Amino acid sequence: MSKNLTSRAEDYSKWYNELVVKADLAENSAVRGCMVIKPYGYAIWEKMQAELDRMFKETGHQNAYFPLFVPKSLFEAEEKNAEGFAKECAVVTHYRLQNDPDNEGKLRVDPEAKLEEELVVRPTSEAIIWNTYKGWIQSYRDLPILINQWANVVRWEMRTRLFLRTAEFLWQEGHTAHATKGEAIQEAELMNNVYAEFAENFMGIPVIKGVKTESERFAGAVETYCIEALMQDGKALQAGTSHFLGQNFAKAFDVKFTNNEGKQDLVWATSWGVSTRLMGALIMTHSDDKGLVLPPNLAPSQVVIVPIYKNDKQFDAISEKAESIIKELKELGISCKFDKRTTHRPGAKFAQHELQGVPLRIAIGPKDLENKTVELARRDTLTKSIVEISSVSSNIKDLLTQIQDELFTKALNYRDTHITKVENFEEFKTVLETKTGFISAHWDGTAETEQKIKELTKATIRCIPMDNKLEDGKCVYSGQDSSQRVLFAKAY
RNA sequence: CGGGGUGUAGCGUAGCCCGGUUAUCGCGCCACGUUUGGGACGUGGAGGCCGCAGGUUCGAAUCCUGCCACCCCGACCA
Known part of the structure; x- marks a missing residue:
């Protein structure tokens, strides 16, 4: 394994793949097209989830969970939706394995165990959810239904790439039901705005809000709203979508309600989602040739402290300082890790934390003990400064805010000039x-x-x-x- | 699904054309020692059904046949 990443100028997609693996975000698995999301990568995803979940709840949504499998007859009910996803569906046809009589020690699918009806592994959940909503909705008093689910879905893509396009991916999908067209459109637009706000303010990724053309529209939607981001290599990435589904799913699943005038009407629908693809957007918006660059909001550790010492006595003195800094930062709501591994030397730690995008690094060594200072290094600009130890925590608080802002501004400038x-x-x-x-x-x-x-x-x-x-x-x-x-x- | 390519240690590879002792090298890994302000160094060590199954041969990583997997380029796609 080489020490340095392939540079972005040399080969952007190679750089991307190497970065994902070397920064320990994810790796390819034994399953074709499916990745293993490693703890560091998953921790970043959890940060995204937590903030999105908060925003969904703030806008009145609740979480629920629907099945992974969709009976084929339900899946095909909404024709356009079914047709759109048909080519990339994994399908369960059997429910049992047995010992293979012709091949000792191996298993085979039991031909006797064929399912009456095939089960489609959800590529998206409109079908199963609208089939369920049918039982929940009789009156306008049952509306609106504002539900989100955190789930995995499967789309059997021909060619996959870590985070950007995997056969199985994690996402959230909101599915709402409304009494009026206006309310549903408002919901779809609201959630697109939520996504935009999340992308820009939390992830530091500038996005353009818009609507898709008919040919780019979600299968089964009347209107697809989206946020589009621009990556460093000049290619666009759809970072989130929100669909106004009209009454298409209500028609397909016969979901009617009695309105306040006593008349039967079809329910109006929306659905909206963002996925682990956002990890790709994050990487390709901020990172550089030294590795990942994380906006402070998304960093599992916002600060890391690296001790530099020649003997136990020095290490003890440094530890004491480090612990007190960590305590101060914790009070300010800032996460900080003390990297006291004895198995790696400082240079190796510096390189690793840069690769993993930790926003700020503190180094404390003998010179600092003497001068009551620390060395503070910014990941985004790769600049270092010497800071009085007494003011380090307030300094960091301001710096983190500044880094978050500057990453966004930098990305925005790039986007706007492109x-x-x-x-x-x-x-x-x-x-x-x-x-x-x-x-x-x-x-x-x-x-x-x-x-x-x-x-x-x-x-x-x-x-x-x-x-x-x-x-x-x-x-x-x-x-x-x-x-x-x-x-x-x-x-x- | 069409075109091309590759499978040798955890990773990256040499060897294959032209069959012949113990399969090459680097990184990583383990032990001990010295080190520690930007990816340490020395010494020693472990790790391989050479993708799988057949075949040819005295002898196969190397030649032949079949299979499998993966990668790249297209088409498809969040």
Whole structure:
């Protein structure tokens, strides 16, 4: 194993894969396309979960849990949804194994144990949930239902990449039921806003809120809202989606309610989700050639203390200082780890904590003991300073806030300088190949043009921004009239 | 699912074309000692059904056949 990561300039996707493995976030498993999320990576995911969960509850949602398996007949009920996911479903057909008579010591599927009806391993849970909601909803008094579930889902992807696209992934999926169309749309927009706020304020990832075009829309949705982020290599990443499902699932599962005028009506629905893919977004937004860079909000340890000593006496004196710093930080709500491993030398520890993105590092050695100082190093800027030990905790508190802000600002600057307006298709192709990033261009609104552009350039319409201002123009490809610009990019 | 490639120790590899003692090297691992302000050094040590199953041969990591797995490029996708 080489000591250094492949640089981003050399090979961005190699850099990404190495970083995930070397920073101990995740690794490939014995199961094709499925990853093992390791403790350090999972700790970051837990930070995301905790904050999202808090935000969901603050907006009135409750958690529940629905089955992993969906009977095929339920799965196929909403046709568009079923058709959209059919190609990537894992299906359970049998329920028992037996000893293989032709192959000693091996097992085989018991041909007698075939299921009456196949079970689809959920690629998403609308079907099983709406089948359940049918029993819960009779009157407008039963609405709204505002439920989220934390779960795993399976989508049998042809090609997978750690966190960005795995056959099984962790996510949350909200599924809400409403009495009116307006209320459901409001919910879908609200949750997209929650995602945007989470991405920007908590993860430090600037996002563009928008709606998807018809061809990019979630299978079964009437409208798909999304947040789109831009990665360091100029490719876009869909970081979250929120769908207004209209009455499609109510129709498919016959979910009706009596409104306050005594009339039967179909229920309006939304669903919304973010996944462990956010880990990929996190990595590709902030990290550098030395490894992961974590915004303080997401760091399992926000600060690490590395002791430097020549003998036990020095170590004891340093430990005393370290423990008192940790106590002060704890009172300020800051997490700090004292890396007192005797099995690694300071240089190795520095390198490891940089690789793992710990926002701040304190080093305490004999010189510091003498001068009543510590060395404080920032992961994001890789700068070091000598700080009086008496003021170190207040210093750190301010610095963490500053780092969180600066990471966002830096990413925002990059993003904003990588949205390019183009007026013709030549320019479109040139910008896409050389500058990369988002391209803001007029589009005639047809799926044909969208498809053609995708074939020619691999760029897709990432979204039609929410606050888009109307502007007369000509479609960048067809030359037809257009009333607004949309954002194109190559995407993950 | 189409095209290409690769399987040798925990990881990365040499050897394979042209069969022949004990399968190469680096990292990592273990023990002891010296070290500790940016990935330490020395000495010693452990670790291999050479992807699996057949075949050819006196002899196979090496040649042949079949199978399996994985990777890359396309198509598909959060």
